[in-house]
Amino acid sequence: MSAKTTTMRRCGGNERKYRWYRFQKASAPYIFILPGVVFYLMVTIVPMIMGFWMSFHNWSIIRPTQPWVGLDNYRKLFADPLFWTSMKNTLVYSIGVVPLQMILALLIALLLNTGIKGRKFFRLLYYLPVITPMSIAAVIWTWIYHPNLGIFNQIVRFIGLRPQDWLGNPDWAMFSVILVAIWAGIGYRMVVYLAALQGIPRTYYEAAEIDGAGRWDAFKYITLPLLKPTTLYILVTSVISSFQVFGLVNVLTGGGPLNSTQVAVSYIFKRAFGDLQFGLAAAMSFVLFAIILAITLIQWKFLGKEVTYE
Amino acid sequence: MIKNIRRYGALLLAIALFMGLTCGVSAQKKTTIVHWQHHSPARLETVKAFAQEFMKENPNVKIEIESVPQDDFFQKLLPAIAAGSGPDTFQIPLGQVPAYAASGVIQPIDSRVATTRQIESEFITPAIKRMKHNGKYYGFPVDVQTIVLFYNPKLFKEAGLDPERPPQTWDELIKYAQAIHKRDAKGITTQMGVGTGGYGPTVITLMLQNGAPLWNTKTQLPDFNSPQAIEALKFVTDLETTYKVEDAQFGRRNDMFRQGKVGMVFGHPAMIGANKTTAPNLEFRTAEIPAPKAGGSRATLLTSWAYVVSSQAESEICSKWVAYLTSAEAQKRWTLTTGELPSRKALLDLPEYKNDILLAPCMESMKKSVPAPWTARRLDDELIRETYQLITLKGESPAAALKWLTKEAVKAEKEQQELARP
Numbered sequence: 001m002s003a004k005t006t007t008m009r010r011c012g013g014n015e016r017k018y019r020w021y022r023f024q025k026a027s028a029p030y031i032f033i034l035p036g037v038v039f040y041l042m043v044t045i046v047p048m049i050m051g052f053w054m055s056f057h058n059w060s061i062i063r064p065t066q067p068w069v070g071l072d073n074y075r076k077l078f079a080d081p082l083f084w085t086s087m088k089n090t091l092v093y094s095i096g097v098v099p100l101q102m103i104l105a106l107l108i109a110l111l112l113n114t115g116i117k118g119r120k121f122f123r124l125l126y127y128l129p130v131i132t133p134m135s136i137a138a139v140i141w142t143w144i145y146h147p148n149l150g151i152f153n154q155i156v157r158f159i160g161l162r163p164q165d166w167l168g169n170p171d172w173a174m175f176s177v178i179l180v181a182i183w184a185g186i187g188y189r190m191v192v193y194l195a196a197l198q199g200i201p202r203t204y205y206e207a208a209e210i211d212g213a214g215r216w217d218a219f220k221y222i223t224l225p226l227l228k229p230t231t232l233y234i235l236v237t238s239v240i241s242s243f244q245v246f247g248l249v250n251v252l253t254g255g256g257p258l259n260s261t262q263v264a265v266s267y268i269f270k271r272a273f274g275d276l277q278f279g280l281a282a283a284m285s286f287v288l289f290a291i292i293l294a295i296t297l298i299q300w301k302f303l304g305k306e307v308t309y310e
Numbered sequence: 311m312i313k314n315i316r317r318y319g320a321l322l323l324a325i326a327l328f329m330g331l332t333c334g335v336s337a338q339k340k341t342t343i344v345h346w347q348h349h350s351p352a353r354l355e356t357v358k359a360f361a362q363e364f365m366k367e368n369p370n371v372k373i374e375i376e377s378v379p380q381d382d383f384f385q386k387l388l389p390a391i392a393a394g395s396g397p398d399t400f401q402i403p404l405g406q407v408p409a410y411a412a413s414g415v416i417q418p419i420d421s422r423v424a425t426t427r428q429i430e431s432e433f434i435t436p437a438i439k440r441m442k443h444n445g446k447y448y449g450f451p452v453d454v455q456t457i458v459l460f461y462n463p464k465l466f467k468e469a470g471l472d473p474e475r476p477p478q479t480w481d482e483l484i485k486y487a488q489a490i491h492k493r494d495a496k497g498i499t500t501q502m503g504v505g506t507g508g509y510g511p512t513v514i515t516l517m518l519q520n521g522a523p524l525w526n527t528k529t530q531l532p533d534f535n536s537p538q539a540i541e542a543l544k545f546v547t548d549l550e551t552t553y554k555v556e557d558a559q560f561g562r563r564n565d566m567f568r569q570g571k572v573g574m575v576f577g578h579p580a581m582i583g584a585n586k587t588t589a590p591n592l593e594f595r596t597a598e599i600p601a602p603k604a605g606g607s608r609a610t611l612l613t614s615w616a617y618v619v620s621s622q623a624e625s626e627i628c629s630k631w632v633a634y635l636t637s638a639e640a641q642k643r644w645t646l647t648t649g650e651l652p653s654r655k656a657l658l659d660l661p662e663y664k665n666d667i668l669l670a671p672c673m674e675s676m677k678k679s680v681p682a683p684w685t686a687r688r689l690d691d692e693l694i695r696e697t698y699q700l701i702t703l704k705g706e707s708p709a710a711a712l713k714w715l716t717k718e719a720v721k722a723e724k725e726q727q728e729l730a731r732p
Binding site (some may be wrong): 058060061062063064146147148149162163164165168169170250256257258259273274275276277 | 381384385388389391392409410413414415496498499558559560561566686687688695696699700703704722725726728729
């Protein structure tokens, strides 16, 4: 007996009832995901489209009419040296933060995956910066970096070096921001790595041990390859979030001194809300989006093919 | 028959009740004024008190105050205005009034509340000059500030200086600062002579004192390429680079001043309130900023915000509310509670201010104040501070730094002027 016949019988042989039943069954999943889709459209897709439209206008938020300027905003930003400085700074920040954050997170995760005493406490300790609001953490760090009263310079003085104006000197400001970013981001990556480590079956290590493999060999030939999907995930998301850094820079240095920590998003924000150049800021956002997309695709192309999820 | 009478009676009663209710509702209908301003605890308390009094005097008005942190203020205000859900009354920097007025976002002050002539006769010109657009005033001044010199009499005495005689000239300022400044054996500053921080309004003030024009009247754009501006910038940066009486590594000048470790600091009179609150045991004085030479100009830059009325708000009552916030009585309280300076002519010479050791120099500075001629907000501090840093951190010459500043300032000003074009 076919499924249709069974269902028809349940519907009392009524064709209309059967069709209604079929419609309900087919549409139910879509109705369930509808609120999520509408929300996503409202807060992400529609603003994105509007932002793209905005980038072709001389858009001022307080003016009633917004004149169409075509590609003028894109031309302007390509000729703006400060935009490229902010992109360069973003790249420096990304290179400074992402690899170190990943290496340290992996090392801590490996350590906490052993039978070390008090590991629950250490897990909490490393995760604490993740749940600390960035604005509060940044304010605390400005005190740590305080040139005269900060702990950082007290240590520097103690070891006999000359204290620095960590956030006020263009040569040190980016380094100081990177340090805080690493501190703030290790915890989350450590937890992801820890979860992945705990998913590796013990039997692999036991078999390797029987075959005479040492600890380094086990790490190199078992742990690292099996962590590849996790590493790729962390790498891609870390690069994306490092290109979108804003809050930390905004509170710590405001982009200064002399734009030495001016990153792409802080510059976009400044042009939009400081100078009311919303069209230009929208164009900058789309250039940044294109750059992030390109980097992500490159990462997938070169690293993604080696990753298996079995 | 009786049934009919009852029925009609009930109907009449229902109508009467309904009429009574609707009349009551319309009699109680309140106008709500949504008021936004940037936050400080003292400012919020003061405005809340004004709102209570205003509502008492105007029972049909309800005022809803929202105090937004200054860093988030425009991030919240601008989208709200664009979405048509902005406040009825709010504050914006003085220089931005023309752009907002030209865009039709704000409306002129209702003439039933204050006429153009009234406003001009009651307020000092520098505080209202930039608020005039097409012959009408678009706001009332608030958060009016000049630049004055704060000094620590205890450190003066320790350095053998007379605390009753603050420095009168730039040369004296250097000498005083040198007498106060202390370093340890390693050359690290332990007590700082003077602090300017390269703060925009301070640097501009020194340029104004020195007679720098700052504005090209032909092009109607900023111009910092003048010998007077170069000399002023050289003076202020020399404090750090040549005389070494200012040290950026010593920490934030105002924080360190409150800790009693800085002899003199240039700052806004609002610091009086902040100092009293955060460092109640600190003994400090104020003075007019020293002139370039004996008997020279003591002009100071006037910075201010404006209370404005949204174009969508009810004109008369909202104008009345912002006028109330800047009335003579209100300004007296602002001065007392927040350190904001009065901009009404009648208040500057009040004996209570003239005899106040801290406020008297501030009131004098108001009389000599000059508003910035530009509209670009970046010129208020950001670009000036960068110019200062180009010299102190990168070793550029003042002339080269001001050339760069003029280029950037013209670019920023053109952008803002374009926004103000209808």
